[in-house]
Amino acid sequence: MxxxxxxxxxxxxxxxxxxxxxxxxxxxxxxxxxxxxxxxxxxxxxxxxxxxxxxxxxxxxxxxxxxxxxxxxxxxxxxxxxxxxxxxxxEIELLDKMNVCFKQGEYTQYKELKDFKKLIKNKAVTGKTIIFDNLIQTKFELENYWEVPITDSWYNRFL
Structure with missing residues (x-):
């Protein structure tokens, strides 16, 4: 219900x-x-x-x-x-888990992981960039850990 x-x-x-x-x-x-x-x-x-x-x-x-x-x-x-x-x-993709969503100013960006790694390498995104951790599992995590800086996420391994 x-x-x-x-x-x-x-x-x-x-x-x-x-x-x-x-x-x-x-x-x-x-x-x-x-x-x-x-x-x-x-x-x-x-x-x-x-x-x-x-x-x-x-x-x-x-x-x-x-x-x-x-x-x-x-x-x-x-x-x-x-x-x-x-x-x-x-006509969208919703099930592709090999992507990264992050904030760039007021916009939410969607990039394939390989392209995101290039953005990091080229310093187009930094450790302070806010990412969306779509692997969270509870409402508490959604409200507290879904939007976090890259440094506080599992993506920090790419920095």
Whole structure:
């Protein structure tokens, strides 16, 4: 069942899907409707199931499920199938884990890891550059460790 994000515990499980491009303004309302419908119908066989989503920076789709919810492989497969549908419908990439999202001024950039390494080598990004750590796993981590300087992330090995 869909619930307000603020009602979920800090231990809620998180899945982050970064888009290869920003969503266009005319796409956002329709996307949010689709996300809400999916979350609301995601696991209807469990009356205690609580989940939500966040759509952040016009680029990141974040699903959250209460930590005590028992998700099966079929439930996770349903999430991935939904994300694959979004990829096709919006002509974007959401499942590529070999990319880096970071802030450059007020903009969020999306680069393949090999291109990001070149940016570091050329000093186009520094240890102070804010990256999005899409490997976080809980709501607490989302709120506290998702946007961090490169030096405070696993990307610091490339500095």
């Amino acid at each position: 869909f619930v307000d994000y603020s009602t979920l515990s800090e231990e809620s499980k998180v899945w982050i899907y970064p888009s290869s491009r920003k969503f266009y303004p005319q796409e956002i309302e329709g996307l949010k409707e689709k996300l809400q419908i999916f979350v609301d119908q995601w696991k209807t066989d469990d009356a205690d199931f609580k989940a939500s989503f966040q759509f952040l920076h016009n680029r990141f789709i974040v699903f959250l499920a209460e930590e005590n919810s028992e998700l099966t492989n079929a439930d996770l497969d349903a999430q991935v199938a939904f994300v694959l549908q979004l990829q096709q419908e919006y």
